[in-house]
Amino acid sequence: MAYLKKFSAEIYWMAGYARLFLPPLLFLVIGGGMLSLCGVGFALASRNLIDTATGAAQGNFLHTGVVMGLIIIIQIALQSAYTMVSARVLEQTGNRLRGDLFGRLVGTEWMPFSKYHSGDVVARLTSDISSVANAITGLVPQGVTLGVQMLAAFLVLYHFDPVMAALAFILGPVLIIFGRLYGRRIKQIQVRCQESESKTRSFLQEVLQNMLVVKSFNLGDTCSGRFKELQSQHLMWVMKRNWLGMAAGAGLSLGFWLGYFLALTWGSYRLSTGMITFGTMAVFLQLVGQVQGPFLGLARLLPRTYSAMASAGRLMELEGLPLEEKCADDGDLKHSSSLAVGLTLQDITFGYHADANILDKLSMEVRAGEIVAITGASGAGKTTLMRLLLALITPSQGEVLFTAGSGEGVKASADARRYISYVPQRNILFTGTIEENLKMGCPEATPAEIVYCAVMARAWDFISALPEQLGTVIGEHGLGLSEGQVQRLAIARALLRRAPILLLDEATSALDAETEAKVLQAISSLGRTCIIVTHRPMALEYCDRVLQIRDGGLVEVKRGASVWNTRDSITGSTEQKKMKLALGK
Numbered sequence: 331m332a333y334l335k336k337f338s339a340e341i342y343w344m345a346g347y348a349r350l351f352l353p354p355l356l357f358l359v360i361g362g363g364m365l366s367l368c369g370v371g372f373a374l375a376s377r378n379l380i381d382t383a384t385g386a387a388q389g390n391f392l393h394t395g396v397v398m399g400l401i402i403i404i405q406i407a408l409q410s411a412y413t414m415v416s417a418r419v420l421e422q423t424g425n426r427l428r429g430d431l432f433g434r435l436v437g438t439e440w441m442p443f444s445k446y447h448s449g450d451v452v453a454r455l456t457s458d459i460s461s462v463a464n465a466i467t468g469l470v471p472q473g474v475t476l477g478v479q480m481l482a483a484f485l486v487l488y489h490f491d492p493v494m495a496a497l498a499f500i501l502g503p504v505l506i507i508f509g510r511l512y513g514r515r516i517k518q519i520q521v522r523c524q525e526s527e528s529k530t531r532s533f534l535q536e537v538l539q540n541m542l543v544v545k546s547f548n549l550g551d552t553c554s555g556r557f558k559e560l561q562s563q564h565l566m567w568v569m570k571r572n573w574l575g576m577a578a579g580a581g582l583s584l585g586f587w588l589g590y591f592l593a594l595t596w597g598s599y600r601l602s603t604g605m606i607t608f609g610t611m612a613v614f615l616q617l618v619g620q621v622q623g624p625f626l627g628l629a630r631l632l633p634r635t636y637s638a639m640a641s642a643g644r645l646m647e648l649e650g651l652p653l654e655e656k657c658a659d660d661g662d663l664k665h666s667s668s669l670a671v672g673l674t675l676q677d678i679t680f681g682y683h684a685d686a687n688i689l690d691k692l693s694m695e696v697r698a699g700e701i702v703a704i705t706g707a708s709g710a711g712k713t714t715l716m717r718l719l720l721a722l723i724t725p726s727q728g729e730v731l732f733t734a735g736s737g738e739g740v741k742a743s744a745d746a747r748r749y750i751s752y753v754p755q756r757n758i759l760f761t762g763t764i765e766e767n768l769k770m771g772c773p774e775a776t777p778a779e780i781v782y783c784a785v786m787a788r789a790w791d792f793i794s795a796l797p798e799q800l801g802t803v804i805g806e807h808g809l810g811l812s813e814g815q816v817q818r819l820a821i822a823r824a825l826l827r828r829a830p831i832l833l834l835d836e837a838t839s840a841l842d843a844e845t846e847a848k849v850l851q852a853i854s855s856l857g858r859t860c861i862i863v864t865h866r867p868m869a870l871e872y873c874d875r876v877l878q879i880r881d882g883g884l885v886e887v888k889r890g891a892s893v894w895n896t897r898d899s900i901t902g903s904t905e906q907k908k909m910k911l912a913l914g915k
Contacts, residue, residue, distance in 0.1 A: 340639040344465065350426060351466075355466075361471075362472065362478070363474060366482060369483075373612075375397050377607075381608070420464065424460060428455055431454075435648060435651070437654055439652045442651045447532040449533070458524060458642075458645055465642075491596075491600070516571060517636035519567060519574060521640045523571055526560070526563050530561060533560055537557070670699070673831065673859065675695075676693055676731070677691045678718060679726050681726070688714050689714060689725075689883075692882060692884055696859055697859075699857050701853075701872060701873045702860070703862045703876040704863045704879065705865065705877070712879060716863060720747060720750060720833070721743050751824040753833070753835060764799075767819060769826070770823060788818055814840040817840045817841060821853075824837075825856070830859060832859070833861050834853075846866065
């Protein structure tokens with residue numbers, strides 16, 4: 331019962347996407363039916379031609395030849411149009427499936443999604459979607475085409491010789507049943523094939539992304555051996571699928587040729603007794619194939635259907651991941667100053683496992699414009715706290731609120747991230763120009779604003795020295811730049827976002843002391859609410875308060891009442907000149 335329910339759900343899911351492309355699919359169905367009728371028409375025309383040539387029937391030889399020529403031209407035109415439309419709708423279906431699923435994944439909750447390896451997700455977005463797209467655009471049109479061909483050929487064959495029609499048809503249902511029996515088995519093996527492909531891609535992706543570690547630890551041979559092992563496992567499942575397909579194909583072909591042999595024997599007997607003409611025999615030979623061929627084709631479509639359903643199940647699994655919670659109303663935050671947003675954490679409890687809480691009834695209030703440092707031992711929960719503020723994870727108890735001047739709070743959610751600008755511990759840049767990476771923080775930013783934030787982050791010094799400056803193309807993960815340069819670009823990107831709350835997770839760890847001091851001075855001059863996770867003593871000098879995560883809660887360990895005086899240091903004459911020069915003023 332569970333299997334039938336899952337089967338129905340997968341079929342319904344695929345049918346939902348098929349409805350989106352109904353007009354071109356209808357064209358393929360009608361076009362395929364017309365091609366089938368052309369095949370039957372050509373068989374009848376060839377009969378007339380042969381019988382006219384042998385004198386078995388009266389007719390116009392030239393007229394029959396012209397009819398056959400027209401049928402061939404129509405077939406060629408229909409086949410060309412069919413191929414073009416089929417290719418287009420196949421690509422459109424794949425793009426729609428991929429786009430919808432990708433958009434869904436972007437909006438899913440972070441924790442459930444993070445359980446899937448990125449290589450596995452890529453495999454589903456590529457090979458699984460290709461399998462489903464091929465099924466949607468091919469199975470129904472081909473099924474209808476084969477059905478029309480079989481019915482038309484059977485009716486014509488029955489008109490000439492009911493016994494011949496029965497012989498051609500009798501083994502057809504057996505072929506369909508046989509195809510269904512081995513189709514379920516091939517679905518199970520298809521799932522194994524896709525899973526093994528996902529493992530292989532995941533390992534390959536990790537090695538390529540961490541090539542520096544692979545080389546530094548001399549892991550080349552080890553990784554090559556593991557990759558070959560995964561390839562062997564994938565090959566094993568592929569060969570099992572192919573062996574099953576070959577065995578099934580041999581059985582189907584045997585049934586086809588057996589029926590063809592019986593029909594040929596019966597036709598030859600009737601021809602030898604003079605009961606039929608050579609033209610009629612030619613029709614028999616063509617139509618028998620057009621009756622049995624569709625049965626063979628339909629039997630082979632069933633395993634393809636099961637394979638596509640296996641892939642559909644894997645895609646539906648991703649589609650079923652829970653979506654992030656949206657913010658229903660901003661309340662007073664809509665009307666508050668862009669720099670007047672604070673944070674309140676009320677009795678936050680969270681653990682990645684039910685029996686082990688990392689944070690236990692943690693409470694914290696950060697006033698608008700305040701700079702607070704978060705410290706603590708490794709594993710104490712600093713990064714977990716950042717994830718809670720970003721609403722990547724949800725506390726099991728308590729609330730994270732963004733507060734306006736009136737004190738009204740808005741619960742942390744995916745929408746509420748617009749109040750946050752974030753510099754992660756691992757600074758991630760994308761392949762592209764420096765300008766494209768910086769504008770991810772604010773796509774509508776002007777060139778002057780980009781340069782200003784680059785100066786604030788102390789990134790403009792090295793950007794301006796590059797031949798292409800902001801147009802310089804950087805590689806994956808900032809290839810071509812030092813770790814400190816990548817970190818400064820990440821800080822500039824965060825500053826450009828204009829969000830009222832700035833979260834810095836070890837954001838200055840790769841900077842030298844002098845550069846770190848200048849960056850922190852610039853950040854402290856902005857008046858934004860800022861939370862800094864750090865182990866660096868320098869950063870603490872620019873914070874109003876220093877809080878330490880201890881035993882799942884927060885303990886205040888330092889207050890800096892005089893640090894506000896450092897916020898004006900960036901307005902000194904040397905720094906002003908640099909900014910004005912960068913801005914072209």
